Amino acid sequence: MKHYTPTFEWGIGIALGIPVLFAFGPGIWGDASEFLQRAIPYRLIFQSLCHQIADRCYIINGWIMPVCSRCLGIYLGLFGGWILGAVFGSNLPTGKKLWGVISLFWLLLNIADVLFNLIGMWDNTLSSRLVLGIALSVSATFYIRS
Amino acid sequence: MSDLDFEEKQPSYWTSVSVAALLVGVITFIISIIAGYMRINSEPEGSMFAGIDAGTIIPCLMGAFAGMLAVWHYTREVDKKMKLGRGALVGFLAGLAVALIQTLLTKAWVLIDPDYVIAIRDHMIASYEMMDVPEQQKQMMIDSVYQETKKQQTIWGTLRNFLLAGAFSGIFNVVTGMIGVKIFAEEPEETL
16 A cells, blocks of 8 residues: 655644544533533534434534534544554555445445435444444545555 | 656646536535525424435535546546645645635525525524433533524624635545545656
8 A cells, every 4th residue: 555755644644633523522522512612613614514413413421413423434434544544554455446446335335325214225323324434434545545 | 757847747727626616516505505495494303404305415425526526627628647645635625615615605695585594593493402412502502503693694704614614625625636536547656
């Protein structure tokens, strides 16, 4: 797998870490939660990127996350996948085609999960959406490095 | 060819950024307005947005594909060769431009239907009130919706919303821009 210049690796890594921090909402910050809820427009930040349907979001300490569990998975996966690729990239199998097929597989599985849930064929859960989001985005970062 | 030579010979990407941002910005705006009216005309269901329907789901993440679209346009119409870093930059700019277009169109829509924002706010608050979360958190979330709506009506509030939405949309489009390079472009040997 490819490694890039330290500036690029760090720059992208930090950029992908920022949405993760905000995606959890104020609930993870304990006593500072109320202050952060007042200070940061969490809902607005992700408004154009996520449907924000509350019953599809995790709740931490009574605070609803501003993104759905699938989007949380995507943000976690992008950040984690980028870091994993930077640290362990040389030990992972390389090949653009391989990671392209794997990414496509997870993308199609996510689409199928959304569609089949919409038409009532199955009920997905917060955890299943989270896992599918993580799998898609980790494989996407590996595809970028392939 | 050195990196500098390659960089100097790269044609401008602004047309691709503009085309992709305009297309994605307008489409996501139209869908979100339609979904907004669907929400307003439905009963609150105790979720942030009532009714899990296609109108709500489809715009989700659509705004993130401006980066990939801009790279596709660039490689098709301008130059087949593109570095990963340039794809990331094109993606970021496309994401920022999508946020700008959405902000401008939303402002314009308020002129056409001044009650739209208030109706969305009231519906959202009604939904919050039905949610099964502690009363204190619920009240704070309702207060924040009031404050956000109020701030949106000022120039500074609009600017702040654009900057926040633009930054996050930009970050996400960095990723799709890089994926676009992998799918559509011929990467030079020096890939950054």
